[in-house]
Amino acid sequence: MKNVKELKKIIRGALKPPSRETVSAWADEFAMLPSTSAEPGHYRTSRVPYFKEVMDAFNDNRVRRVVVKSASQVGKSSVLLNVLGRYAHLAPCPCMIIQPTLSDAMDFSKRRLSPFIRDTKVITKLFYDKEKTRDANQTILSKYFKGGSVVLVGANSPSGLASRPIKILLCDEVDRYPPSAGKEGSPIGLAEKRMSTYWDGKLGIFSTPTVKDASTIDIEYELGTQEEWRHKCPSCGSWELLSVENMISDYVERRKKTGARTILIKSVKWSCPTCGEIFDEVKMRNAAQGYVAQNPDALANGVRSFFINGFVSPWVSWQDILKEWLTVQGDPLREMNVYNTRFGLSYELPVELEEIKQDNLEDYPAAIPDEVLIVTAGVDVQKDRLEYAVYGWNAVGGYGIERGKVYGLPQDKTTWAELDALLNRTYTNSAGKQFRIARTFVDSGFMTDYVYAYCRSRLREGRFAIKGRSAYGSPLIIKTGIIREAGVYLVVLNVDSAKDEVVTALQSGKIHFGRDDQFLTRSFDEEFFKQLSSERKVKKVNGAEVWKKRNQHARNEALDVTVYALAAIKSCITSEDFWTNLAEEKPPSRRRIVSRELET
Structure with a gap:
């Protein structure tokens, strides 16, 4: 008899028409924000009215794709959670959230999804078996409920994206996705194929934009209805974007x-x-307030896109x-x-550096300008010499102090001893304050063993072996750590990101260069500036933008050593009050470095 009742219950559930309750209505009735939220307790759409139409678009049969281009701190994460909660409760199905990396996916699950499931009681019982203290069905990246699941993956994982059918697919921060998931192609396109078995599937694409002409969310937004959240002028009645x-x-x-x-x-x-x-x-x-569509005809293609900037955020x-x-x-x-x-909005960065002329050189009042608070250096290794550059820095920009070359084979200890003598010098400003080089980055891409041997014995002096890597979308310093076999501390740099920073700083006049004077032969000559502008940015087939030489025979050592010196100062900034401490003459640690741990 019991089995018959259960069977009837299952049949009634299967024949029950899908709920018409919208996501926003469901959120107002059931959704709970955890205690760690800015406004814990019951979710209120009235606090973020610009998200009502966004959420309800997930119930609109005319809409297949919902795109949100927005500023930060506007409440976007709660929208993803409300969509998942509503479907888990009223229309169970397989769901997926894609974050830029696996680490991001785990973080979202721990800080956002799990507290949401715990505090929103109407769905808590769907995910957890009360009779079990530990439920094997629930992990950080996979959470199951009757009739469906929520799976979280990283955009860089082709196996995670292509492994299962999905009805509700939510792509978060797509501008931080890699151009390709391994060798499989676009992460969004790869995951979207998993929706083909569901005629009523929904794809949500959310992101803060990044760089103009390389922004995924810009492209997705343009393909949709382009709805801007506008305000009605209290005077003339026109609807305007703040x-x-x-x-x-x-x-x-x-x-x-x-x-x-x-x-x-x-x-x-x-x-x-x-x-x-x-x-x-x-x-x-x-x-x-309300949305005004710039491209309403896109609704015929099933795409609604929304734009929300920070001026409307209640926080x-x-x-x-x-x-x-x-x-x-x-x-x-x-x-x-x-x-x-x-x-x-996406930002248009200068993609090429125009040639810098020697007439931009400045007269410093001493060996080092008074504005300088810290000094770093970069060293490039060639088969017959070591090239170096020394830069001073403050919170605003940099000052070229000197550049030079140490001729000799990297295999010879005398070559490194001569470099030591140069890097161990002190530089004095007009007030008599002396500076030593706080940190030096030495490229280990060539003559690696000899660079390792040098840096291994000079860690106290803040000299680090580095290795450059082209890593589209990664931070400037990708990772650091000790290579046990070599016994050396290695810093892995995203050279494309570092060159972006150098070029924009040069383009905007944030880096100055000193003219030869009685203090130093600075050697910022015509060849140096020619090398600074020896590369340009090009787009690869997979969409990634990388720096390449304009001419394959061009020399680029000046650019490289400048990049290394800039990366060295960036690695020193370990706290928000870094520059204030320097101004108050509190020296930074020579060995502490901003990093991600080196992965083995």
Whole structure:
């Protein structure tokens, strides 16, 4: 009798029509935000009204693809969780979340998904068997419930992407995905093939944009309805996108000892581009708001795309955004971060460095400019010489101190002894303060054993062996650690990322160069500057952008040693108050380094 009742229950469930309850309605009724959230407790769509249509698009039979291009800190992660929760509860099916890497997937599961399942009681019982203290069906990356599952994978894992059929596919931070999952092709395209068995499957694509013309989310957004979250002007009634171009800020600018700017914002107001009337933040937050589609015909293709910038976030004030923006003015890489995370826009970086002329050289008042707070060096190894460059740095930029060559075979100890003598020198500014080189990066791609032998015995002096790698989308310093066989500490650099930073700094005048004088023969000659601009950025077939020589016979040692010196200073910055500590004459550790652990 019991079996008959259970069978009838299963049949009734199978014949029951799918729930019409929208994701936003489900979220308002059931979803719970964990205690670690900015606003723990019941989820309220009214706090993020711009996400109501986004969530409900996942219930629209006309829509196959939902695209969200947004700033950071607008509440995007909760949307992914609400979609998963609604389907697990009311329409069980196989679901997948793709994060940029496996590590990101594990982090999302631990910090977001697991607390959401735990606190949203209506789905807790679906995932966990109360009679079992430990449920083998639930792991960090795979969570099962009756009729479905949630699997989390990294975009760099072709096996994880192509292994199972999926109905609900959510792709998070797609601009950080590798161009190809191994050799299998686009991670999104590879995973999307798993949806082919479901006529009513849904694909969600979410991301903060990155670099213009290389942004996946930009492309996906353009293919959709291009719906912008706009505000109705209280004066003329026009529907306008809040953007930085129409913000009027009253502020005071000051300079710190480190050379960095500080901005004190007094007020920020918005000027309507149609009528010119000016309104404060409170007025505009209470104004009528809604989406305006720029390409509504795309709905016929089943694609709705949405744009949300940081000016509508309830957790970030206009003053905070404008303070960030004004502080980074003139620094392309920091500007890019604000463009991406606050404005929700991709940023156009200079892709080529125009030739720098010798007439840009400056007269320093001493061997080292007074603005310098720390000194680093980079060394490149050639078959008959060692080339080096020494740079000084502050929070704003860099100063070329000198470059030179040590002629001799890398196999000879005398060659390295001569380099030692040069790197052990002190440099004095006009106030008499002396500086030694805090950190030196030595390329180990050539004559590796001899570089290892040198750096192994010079770790106390802050001299590290490095190896360059072209790693699209990875951080500047990919990983560090000890190679046990060689007994040497190795730093693995993303040379493409490092060259991006050098080129943008040179392009924006953030790196200065000294003219030969009574203090030093600095040797920043015509050949040096020619080598600085010896490479250009090219796009590979898989979409990755890498730096290549303009001419295969061109020399690029000047660019390489500059890259190594810049990477050396970047590796020194281990805390937010790094530059302040230097200005207060608190020296950094010679051996501590920003890194990811070396993987074996």
